[in-house]
Amino acid sequence: MALQKDIFTVSRLNNSVKTILEYEFNGIWLIGEISNFVQPASGHWYFSLKDNTAQVKSAMFRGNNRSVRFIPSNGQQVLVKGRVSMYTPRGDYQFIVEQMEPAGDGLLMQQFEQLKTKLAAQGLFNAVHKKSLPKHIHKVGVITSPTGAAIKDILTVLKRRAPQLEVIIYPSTVQGSDANKQLIDSINIANTRNEVDVLLIGRGGGSLEDLWCFNDEALAHAIYASQLPVVSAVGHEIDTTIADFVADIRAATPSAAAELVSPDQSELVEQLNYQRKQLRNAMLNTLKQQQYQLHLLQGKLSYNHPASRLQQQSQRLDELTMRMQHTIQSLLSSRQHQLIKLQQRLEQHSPKHAIARQHTNVSQLNQRLVHAISSKLEKEKHTLALQAGQLDAFSPLKILGRGYSITSHAKSGKIIKLANDVKVGETLKTQLSEGVIYSEVKELS
Incomplete structure (x- = not known):
């Protein structure tokens, strides 16, 4: 009896390939140049990432691109993180972008994250290996630039809080290609001499590139191997380096580091601060480990997550929307051409x-x-x-002009034709050719 063949449909094939791609290539970093960037009304981004010899279609959906802190443009080099997928309706292989950074700082941040993951796996950040500060500190070693702002801040705080402390400076550059080697040498010298109770290592704030020497793997191992407790004080409060993670204690600033190693007014406050720092470090490490486990679980879940289908449907909707817009535009152009012809004909018979x-x-x-x-x-x-x-x-006026006049009662204006029409004492009005005469009727004596 012949064996039944396992025949795939096209949809089944594409869905199977999509599952394999998303499972095998999840959470990977990719660097490339943006081209053919399109942002439809849905808010999703569609573009290609290319280098000198190849390109890949990419999509970044609205829920993820809201966190991007810049506006992507064609020709821009970017560093992206995401997963490989397939747009099953067309069988197109594409890269689904979840994070995006400019290629410069983004590449440094990628290296930072990779080294942090590597050292965390080796146990360099584990709280159980961190040394506590001595209960009584008499000498403080400071590894930094002798001319920088950090040493001034440290000395100012120590002089104010504990002027009796002796400070030994192990000079080192804190920026540039040779800075990491000088920092390592200073740590080794301090451990060899064994003349201080605690080491402070750090500098003032700066850009990620300025602080890059404190993200060196060899420096991390030197701090981890130090027999002296190491307090990391690099940059401002928001700056974080590998040295901060591997050091026994991390201070937000050089001034804060000086406060940590100088005696406080109250031993209880000192113990509480120490315990708070230890608890914070333990919580951060635990949180990092839990986040790493969560990331692994999310990667396994993402290849069959319902959101993936929604993204596929959303992308299909964008494609149909753009096709519909193109069709409508073509139809409008055709109708406008017909309208022009009709207008010309109407003009002829106007x-x-x-x-x-x-x-x-x-x-x-x-x-x-x-x-x-x-x-x-x-x-x-x-x-x-x-x-x-x-x-x-x-006209009567002509008659008046020849010497005649018209007499009337002054009150009523009635013309007098007979002498008997007037009474003694009555006022009469006589109209001449020029002017008027008023007279009063009297009885002749």
């Missing part, structure tokens, strides 16, 4: 030319009408002037 001719005719008729009205008005004005002259000839 009534505006006939309207223009009618406007001209109307204008001419309007001019003729205005001329006719003007002529009519002139004729009427002439006729009116003749009639006004005739009327003026019969």
Whole structure:
């Protein structure tokens, strides 16, 4: 009897390859140049990462790219962390980006994380290996630049808090390519002489590159092997180096380190501070170990996590959205072309030319009408002037001009035609050609 063949569908093949890729290549770092960067309305980022000979399609979804502290651009070198996956609808192999940094500081940060993981696995950060500070400190050794700001801060604090302490400086450069070797030599010299109770190693703040000598693996082993307790005091409070993790005690600043090694006003406060530091270091180490275990579990879970399918569907939605936008744009262009043709045809049959001719005719008729009205008005004005002259000839004012007058009652204005129309004592008004005379009627004696 023939064995039944295991026949794959295309979907099953792509999903199987996707599972293998995400399981085998999870949490890896990749450096490359950004090209073909696209950010659709969904907020996801799609681009390619390339070097001189190859490229890989990449995607960074909105939930992850919100934490990126810069705006990516084509041609930019970046360092990214993520997993290899496959976009199953097209069978495209792609890199899903979870973290992104500029290639400069990002590369240093990657080296920092790799060395920290390596040394943690070797036990250099384990709290059980850390030495406690002596209960009574008489001599303090300081490994730093004798001309830097750190030594000034340390000496100022020690003079204020414990002027009786003796300070021995082991000079070393704290920046540059030779700084790590000089720091190691100073640690070895201090241990060989065995003339101090505790060592302070550090410098003032600076960039990641400025503090890089304190992230040296050989320096970490020298601090770990020191028989003298080592207090790390590198940079400001936010700066963290490998030396901080491997040192017996980490101080946030050089001034804080000086306070740690100088006697406090109260022994109880000193014990509490020490226990707090020890507890903090133990909690940090435990937290780091738990985070590492969580990272491993997340890597195993990520290859079949529902979020992966959601990301695939979201990417498919972005692709369909961009295709739809392209189709709509093409359709609009076609309709606009048809509209232009119709407008041209309409222009050819437009009534505006006939309207223009009618406007001209109307204008001419309007001019003729205005001329006719003007002529009519002139004729009427002439006729009116003749009639006004005739009327003026019969005007009472003309009669008054020949020496006649008109007498009327002053109050009523009624014209007096008969002598009996007036009464004694009544006021009369006589209108002359020019002026008016008021008179009073009296009885003749």
